[in-house]
Amino acid sequence: MTVLEQPGSYRPTPPPAWQPRTDPVPLLPDAEPFRLLGTEAAAELDPQLLLRLYGQLVRGRRYNTQATALTRQGRLAVYPSSTGQEACEVAAALALEERDWLFPSYRDTLAAIVRGLDPVQALTLLRGDWHTGYDPHEHRVAPLCTPLATQLPHAVGLAHAARLKGDDVVALAMVGDGGTSEGDFHEALNFAAVWRAPVVFLVQNNGFAISVPLAKQTAAPSLAHKAVGYGMPGRLVDGNDVAAVHQVLSEAVARARAGGGPTLVEAVTYRIDAHTNADDATRYRTDAEVETWRAHDPVDLLRRELTGRKLLDEATIRAEQDAAERMAADLRERMNQDPELDPMELFSHVYTQQTAQLREQAAQLRAELTAAGELPAAQEGRPQEGRQR
């Protein structure tokens, strides 16, 4: 017989009065996504900022179409397009200061490029010549992350470390709607809130995780609602309204920098292209749905705002388009050159110093390459291949 079954033997002490945690910042997201373009508040926006956002949006769209075209030429193994989501990409990169860090997912090459990365280096992962084609420290962009949501705890750790060192650095981490179901999403948000780490989480809710719609991903009223349980504010924003996303992210970044802790931002947007060039989106969605979202295109939204306020004339529109074409032509030309690869580099970056086992295996490959006449003469006999750090 357990203690509970003995009448009268169980005397629970009354629990102490429960104290809800109080936070001066309202945590619950608004019911409607925050919008600026086309509203009266838009009149307050800085024209210079809007024009800058416009230029990046136009170039971003052109970059997406160019990268997709490169998959058809076999120059890129795969490309997850962000067409339709350019406002989120551009705003994420531009809401940060230079000393801040960006933690992108595989879909966020555009954000990385707007942050200053060379597009060819940013596409290395997708072309297949190396996993990360850039030094993450140079522009403070973490490696494009393929496993879903695993980069989120990295962002928290980095932001936490920066704060411990006394640097006012903020980390912005990007994730898709599907990625919010992963355990790492939960662990990252929880750590960030408990540590009050200067992190901003940006969820690009583009409606689908490959073929699975949001309704099959979560039963939450919105993804921004998830913030509340961790004790951080959740913000809902129209992800196609670049001014709104930029403002909400900038506020969250400022709050984080000032010691206010993390924010979860859900940007409601839509993936116009298929998941990647290898995916057939007609299996899971209708043309009508896509057309509705085309009518809410992020580039058009901003162009209408700017022309309506006489901030943009035909000449500037053409100039921006020309700049985008030049960028695309340059990208095309450089991507059409075969990358120079050094197979011996395979063994160079596994450990600080090669192990005896790796030296043996490197010697084996070098012998194979030499026998096949494939090893450039300059490389023969080089003691330790590749860069060390």
Added chain:
Amino acid sequence: MTTAAVGTDRKPATMAQALCRAMRDAMAEDPAVHVLGEDVGTAGGVFRVTDGLAKEFGEDRCTDTPLAEAGILGTAVGMAMYGLRPVVEMQFDAFAYPAFEQLVSHVSRMRNRTRGAMPMPITIRVPYGGGIGGVEHHSDSSEAYYLATPGIHVVTPATVADAYGLLRAAIASDDPVVFLEPKRLYWSKADWDPERPEPVPGIGRAVVRRRGGSATLITYGPSLPVCLEAAEAAVAEGWDLEVIDLRSLMPFDDETVCASVRRTGRAVVVHEATSFGGPGGEIASRITERCFHHLEAPVLRVAGFDIPYPPPMLEKHHLPGVDRVLDAVARLQWEADWTATDHPTPTAYESGAR
């Protein structure tokens, strides 16, 4: 077991104390070293291995994290990206599994994917192995999983001196190190002077703990004392066994192992991890590849059975003990003529303070 040398402050210290001292000294020397994990702060760890660190260095340097292994290792990745040297504690072997994704997908390959630009100087301390009567999920030997992941070092001390020396080396390493702590040996003692810890070989070197000419026992961590005991018992049978403590499973010291096996011509690998797919198979095959013409007998394995770690009342049947080791030695086809060759007495360090 060793007597205190004259003129030093060598006192009995446990392996847990030596590990703690290693973290303490590393933290004192380098402000980048941070310890994080579950209960590592106020409580000093469930095995008290981080005892006093939070008090001495503050909660920012020795941090009680939320209860989430992927979160602990994942945030450590970000901390390492920003120049810190995190030392994370996984509370028990089987509770490190939620962190495997971060280990395999990021910790082990961040240096590689960034062409050397982003090293991951993270030490992952994992109490492992059985023999302490732990309930399910508290006794696993997971080393084969770690060994299957390129980009991380895997080390395991078996002596008090190595616990200190290897952990210092792990924390100083610019590569990630899975540091397996044989929890069965946490309370093993040796005379050891924390103020003047004797230098030990770094990561990647094996050590001959006992010289012998008849056969080589190759082992590590919790099985070292078992093998040394077996070697003592074998003397009665006329067998003179050499015992190698691997200390580092990755990188692997082929040189020390092969030099010994070429001399003895016979080898037995002893570990607690399961036999099939376990480290012993890899070691046996390396020996066969390199020492085939010197071998007088097949390389044998004495390992845990290929079963999920058993409940505590049955673990004694699972763990390789002295008798099982001696049985294997007996199976090494003794009809061949062997002569004990000259072998020097091990140094005080090699013989191992256990």
